[in-house]
Amino acid sequence: MRRNEFEMTDKQELDQFLNEMSFGFLGTSSDDDYPSITPLNFVYCNDSIYFHGSRVGEKMTNLAARPKVTFNVAKEYAVIPSYFTDPVFACPATSFFKSVIIYGQAVIVEDLKEKALVLQALMTKLQPEGGHKPITGxxxxxxxxxxxxxxxxxxxxxxxxxxxxxxxxxxxxxxxVVDGLLNRDGEYDAETIELMRKYCPHFKSSDN
Structure with a gap:
């Protein structure tokens, strides 16, 4: 990564983010040499990404032929306007976010107990209120x-x-930036300030 200060290697932090999220983008290689991107729901279990779908289709064809894949999960917390830090130039405009890219091998799961475990975990994430018969193998x-x-x-x-x-x-x-976020008071602005407090080495003295 070009900017090491943004790199996150702490497994607990990465696991927490992946467990919080439910939607990501699967990258596969297609027959025509174009990369293929498929948006889909997922669940993170036992250090692996799982997703479900039909047995047929473009992504399954790609996976059968070329099981090397990428998977991206990202969340944008705040757009930071340039005028938060510079009243003239547009250059400082940016956004604050979390992103995880996974490089790995796709494996088709056949074991019914593993399938049931994954689908129940997905239901628990997407439908935490229940309202269905628990899935067991x-x-x-x-x-x-x-x-x-x-x-x-x-x-x-x-x-x-x-x-x-x-x-x-x-x-x-x-x-x-903190002043700008406090004044704007957007949906994730308060959370963004807390994440700045957590990750920025110079934030403590700016919080006086």
Whole structure:
């Protein structure tokens, strides 16, 4: 990564972010040599990314032929206007975000118990209120459905995390950004300030 100050290597931080998120982008290689991007829901279990879908289709064809994939999850917390730190030039305009890119091998899951575990975890994430019969691998009412659905596991070989929250900014710039966020009071602005406090080495003195 070109800017080391934004690199996130702490596994606990990466795991927490992946567990919070439910939507990502799968990158595969197609027959025509164009990269293919598929947006989809996912769940992070046992250090692997899982997603489900039909047994047929472009992504499954690509995975069968070329199982090396990438998977990206990102969340933008705040757009930082240039005028927060510079009243004239547009150059300082940026955004603060978290992003994780996973490089790995896609594996088609056939074990019904593993399939059930993944689908139940996905339901717990997307439908935490319940309202459905729990999914188990030994339930005869689910067995046919489990056999019919495709579950893919991405076994990570490399994970690149980038958490950008102004770590490269000076104390006075951070103070100006905080003032701008407080005055704007957008949906994620208060959370962004807390993340700046957490990740920025110069933030403490700007919080006086």
């Amino acid at each position: 030994d339930d005869p009412e689910y067995r046919g459905r489990l056999k019919g659905v495709s579950i893919v596991r991405i076994d990570a070989e490399r994970i690149v995390g980038k958490f950008k929250f102004g770590q490269n900014k000076k104390e006075e710039e951070l103070a100006s």
